[in-house]
Amino acid sequence: MDSGNRLGDLQITDPKAMRALAHPVRLAVLERLQRHGPATASQLSPHVGATPSVTSWHLRHLAGFGLVRDAEGGTDGRERRWESAARGFRLTVPPDGEGRSAAHLLAGEIYARVAELPLRWLEETAPELEPEWVALAGGLNTRIAVTSDELAALRDAFEELIAPYVHRTPDERPQDARQVRLLTNFLPELPESPGQ
Numbered sequence: 001m002d003s004g005n006r007l008g009d010l011q012i013t014d015p016k017a018m019r020a021l022a023h024p025v026r027l028a029v030l031e032r033l034q035r036h037g038p039a040t041a042s043q044l045s046p047h048v049g050a051t052p053s054v055t056s057w058h059l060r061h062l063a064g065f066g067l068v069r070d071a072e073g074g075t076d077g078r079e080r081r082w083e084s085a086a087r088g089f090r091l092t093v094p095p096d097g098e099g100r101s102a103a104h105l106l107a108g109e110i111y112a113r114v115a116e117l118p119l120r121w122l123e124e125t126a127p128e129l130e131p132e133w134v135a136l137a138g139g140l141n142t143r144i145a146v147t148s149d150e151l152a153a154l155r156d157a158f159e160e161l162i163a164p165y166v167h168r169t170p171d172e173r174p175q176d177a178r179q180v181r182l183l184t185n186f187l188p189e190l191p192e193s194p195g196q
Contacts, residue, residue, distance in 0.1 A: 059080075068084055
């Protein structure tokens with residue numbers, strides 16, 4: 001059922017790359033580049049909680065795994081401009097113990113990083129938004145009973161639905177379009193024991 005990577009995310013399969021990305025500063029660097037586009041280490045530094053030299057080191061480390069690269073027109077002779085290699089990334093959890101451990105470490109960092117976003121949005125952003133945007137915000141917290149094939153089909157259908165919006169260039173976006181953060185989690189539960 002999986003039709004591939006509709007969103008153009010970078011597929012991370014290497015446990016070493018997962019461990020490299022499982023660092024708060026590196027995740028912040030990658031997220032900042034994905035959201036705001038190319039930047040130098042000095043421009044990123046105040047936003048990622050590291051000095052320019054430490055940020056530069058993290059950028060080179062991410063580049064070693066193909067997660068970031070030199071931006072077009074990337075150097076002016078003094079500072080190197082970097083860009084994300086893709087708009088997003090996704091993990092393929094390797095079946096071996098080392099791979100699962102690395103994926104677990106990275107997923108933990110990602111979940112910790114996004115866990116605060118809904119509350120921060122509610123406290124900082126929502127009070128400043130127009131009522132029609134606040135009314136459209138929200139989440140879904142429900143349970144469904146599906147097979148693994150059905151869950152794969154749902155994930156694929158969701159990606160198919162949002163892919164046209166992900167790939168729109170700034171010139172293709174309506175003038176009143178805004179960035180909207182979609183947080184989705186597909187969290188299979190353990191089978192229920194008899195009598196539960």
